[in-house]
Amino acid sequence: MKYAALTGISPSVIAELKTGKARTLELSSAHNIITLTETAPGECLFITSVNEEDLAPGDAGIMVDLLVLNISMKRVEVTSSFAFEERERMSARIKVQFRGTTIARDVEGRKWGDPTKVEIIRAACYRAG
Template identity: 30%
Template sequence: MICVALTGISRNVIKDLVNNRVRTVEIRSPLNFFSLRGVNPGDRIFVTEASLKDIVNGTPGVIARVNEIQIMTHRMIQSNDFFYEEIESQAARAQLQFLGIGRVRRINTIEPYEPFVIEVDEMPRYIAR
């Protein structure tokens, strides 16, 4: 199956997703942010703790369905007598539902400002290690 990947997600978050079946994550990293912008509620995504540069054929992770996506803008203002600074950043919050275990079969695209798309094989739980 072809799906978008979220990389560098902490082991605790993945473990919590597997155990509780549903987990909301907040994404601030640029690569994962652009990846989430490329999916819609109901789409399947691949979530792994491996960083982008460490993903190769056979990298393990979990397959999840996106139940809900929310894009947020954070705004911070700092000022004193000498300067005024305004910073805006964007983050994405996604509610994920665990579907199964998977492994990377092939990497399809790694383009700046585009979703990270890979091909994943779904693994039966008794085989996944």
């Protein structure tokens, strides 16, 4: 099964997600927003610190449950003595909760405008006791 992949996420954010608490992230990179347009709350996502261009089979990441998704456009007005400028910035706010660690097996979505998706190797965890 293919999972949407969010790439270039800070290792410190990934470490915080591994504590198990649900966290809200704000993403502004175009490739991650494009990937999120084809997801919905309740789905599982793959998150890695590896950049999109470098993502390859064997790269480690985490699986998270997508609890909330909100993609919005923000307007920023910049004024100076010479001109008035209006800019728009798209961002996505997501609330996610850690599910487990995993490794990417196959990567797709290398063309601009395509969502990044990965097939994963499910990690098995055994406990003695």
